[in-house]
Amino acid sequence: MSHSAYAESQSINNWIAATDDHADHHLKLAEQVRLLLSNPTALPSDESRQLASKLERWRYQRFNECGHSRNRMDESILDQLDQWANQLRGTKPRSPRHARHAVKASSAANNTNTLLSEWFDRECDLESLTAMATQVTSEHFSIKSADLHSDLDLRRMLLYAPLYVSSHCVNHCRYCGFQFPLKIDRIHLNRDEVLQQSRILRERGFRHQLIVAGDFPRLTSTPYFCDLISMLRQENLELSIEIAAQSTDSYTAMREAGVSGVTLYQETYDESVYEQLHLKGPKASYHWRLEAPDRVAEAGIGRIGLGVLLGLADPVQDVRAMLRHAGYLKDRFPDLKLAFSLPRIRHAPEGYEIPFDIDDELLIRMYCICRLAFPDSELVLSTREPATLRDQLKRICITQMSAGSSTSPGGYSDTTDVGAEAEHSQGEQFPVVDQRPVETIAAGLRDDGFEVRWTFGQPGAALS
Known part of the structure; x- marks a missing residue:
């Protein structure tokens, strides 16, 4: 020394x-x-x-x-x-790791926000912005038609489904339908029940499935997730997880079990607001969550989904911070594949009033800015948005959509009536707004010039 x-x-x-x-x-x-x-x-x-x-x-x-x-x-x-x-x-x-410095407005780690500042201004013409985002998306996500007699390029769209496995949660997140104080029917699926739910989704076409769970360490442990991941990989599925922030060792174990992507929203990057919203539980630790993407990448997982829950805090400042976070991660891990999602909080448990109303125009603007900031990133849109808006955004910049979703464990049934599933599901994390069946969404995509994909690989390609 x-x-x-x-x-x-x-x-x-x-x-x-x-x-x-x-x-x-x-x-x-x-x-x-x-x-x-x-x-x-x-x-x-x-x-x-x-x-x-x-x-x-x-x-x-x-x-x-x-x-x-x-x-x-x-x-x-x-x-x-x-x-x-x-x-x-x-x-x-x-x-x-220095995400704690990189996400701050004073950070000099990257100039992403400086370059895009004008587009956050509502005075900036939205039509021009959407035209630019549409062009950039086409440049990075268009593919040649398989029809030899067609000169048309197709846009690709990945369809995926969330697979909720547990609604037990020890966190006291004031805005969440799974928060510990709520008196809801808690469900925790065993491996046979998870397999049954997964196979229903597979029958509907989904080969990319997103495992989602509340944070309840006694039940939603690393061995539990690794067992599910290993089991579902044997079903020839592509798997991502959206679970509580994990340790480096836990992410490594899940990568070895076969997971290929992690989605983890910071919810809000405003640390003081974060502390007011996350009152108790492991999620109350702002920095544990903030540095989780570092731990994911260090564990060798190559796909990371970032996001904020728009409406919890100043949406412009939250998206700016998210883009700074993404720039920092790309600087550290150049081969990392990034995705962004911007869900709006539209419903909340009794006692929590949503402080910021996010209208459709602002949501579209935010998604366009993400596209222009990171042209080759996946932009993800969930079924918590209405069908008309989802159809509008898919034509602009979205490259990954959920479909036919249930946000409660065990919420899928052998019926294809997704509306009936939603009506009878209990203990939802959030309500599903776009309740169209999977086949309706897929058919609409094809009619609009998209190639529907069910994995990140080529259509029909074998999963390793």
């Missing part, structure tokens, strides 16, 4: 001793790290990986303890713990 590194290490030790309520335990961990790193050729090992997990937990505990009052030494400790954990895992050297 160099003299400067030794001096920095001693400064960190002294700060931990002076400020950490668990100083004795954490100083012992730091000493274990130094001993293991003194022989880097022996890394990684089971011992070093376990220690890396402890450092990750310590790091987020530190985030929570120092809150908004972090000083230079706090920042040094956070970065040092991150670097140590990475070294102990034996992975490629990298700079420390």
Whole structure:
């Protein structure tokens, strides 16, 4: 260890001793790290990986303890713990995670928002903006028609379905239909029930399925998800997950089980609003959630979906922050495939009033800006929006849509009457607005010049 590194290490030790309520335990961990790193050729090992997990937990505990009052030494400790954990895992050297800095308006990490500022202005002509977004989408997502006698280019559209597996949740998120205080019928599916739901979706064409669950660690554990992922991969399905923020080790295990993408919305990037909305539970930790995409990418998962729940906070500031976040992630992981979704909160549990009304024009503007900022990204639209608006947006910039969705566990039945399913489902996370059957949506896409895809690969391609 160099003299400067030794001096920095001693400064960190002294700060931990002076400020950490668990100083004795954490100083012992730091000493274990130094001993293991003194022989880097022996890394990684089971011992070093376990220690890396402890450092990750310590790091987020530190985030929570120092809150908004972090000083230079706090920042040094956070970065040092991150670097140590990475070294102990034996992975490629990298700079420390700094999403906490990148998402701020003062961030100089990228100039995405500077370039697009004029388009956030309502005075900017929406018609011109949609024309640009439509052109850019066509350039990146058009394909040649399989008809040899046709010169027409088709736009591709991926259809997917959410597969809700559990509505149990320990979080107190004021806006959510799964929040812990609500007296709803909670459902947790076992593997046979999940398989039955998945096969119903497969019968409707869906080979890309999104596993969704509330946050209830005793039930929705890493082994539970890994078991479901492994089982469904044997069904020759392409799988993504939209679950609680996980550790690096958990994401690694799910990637090894066969998951290929993670969707995780920050909900709002306004930290003070975030704290007011997430009162209790693991999700109350802003930074644990904010850095989850870093952990996803570091675990080797190549597709990440970002998003904000429009209406919780200032929508313009939230989308700007999301784009800064995306720029930071692309700088760190150039091969990463990004997706964006901008769901609007239109219904909320009793006692929560939605502070911002997001009209259709603003939603369209936001989606167009995402397209222009990241031309090759997937833009995702769920069934919480009405059919007419979904049909309008698909022609502009959307490349991925859910269809025939249920937002409650066990909500799919052998009937193809999606409206009946929605009517009888209980404990929904949010109401489904576009209740058209899958075949109706698929047929409408084809009529409008789209090639419908059911996986990210070529139509009919085998899944590995």
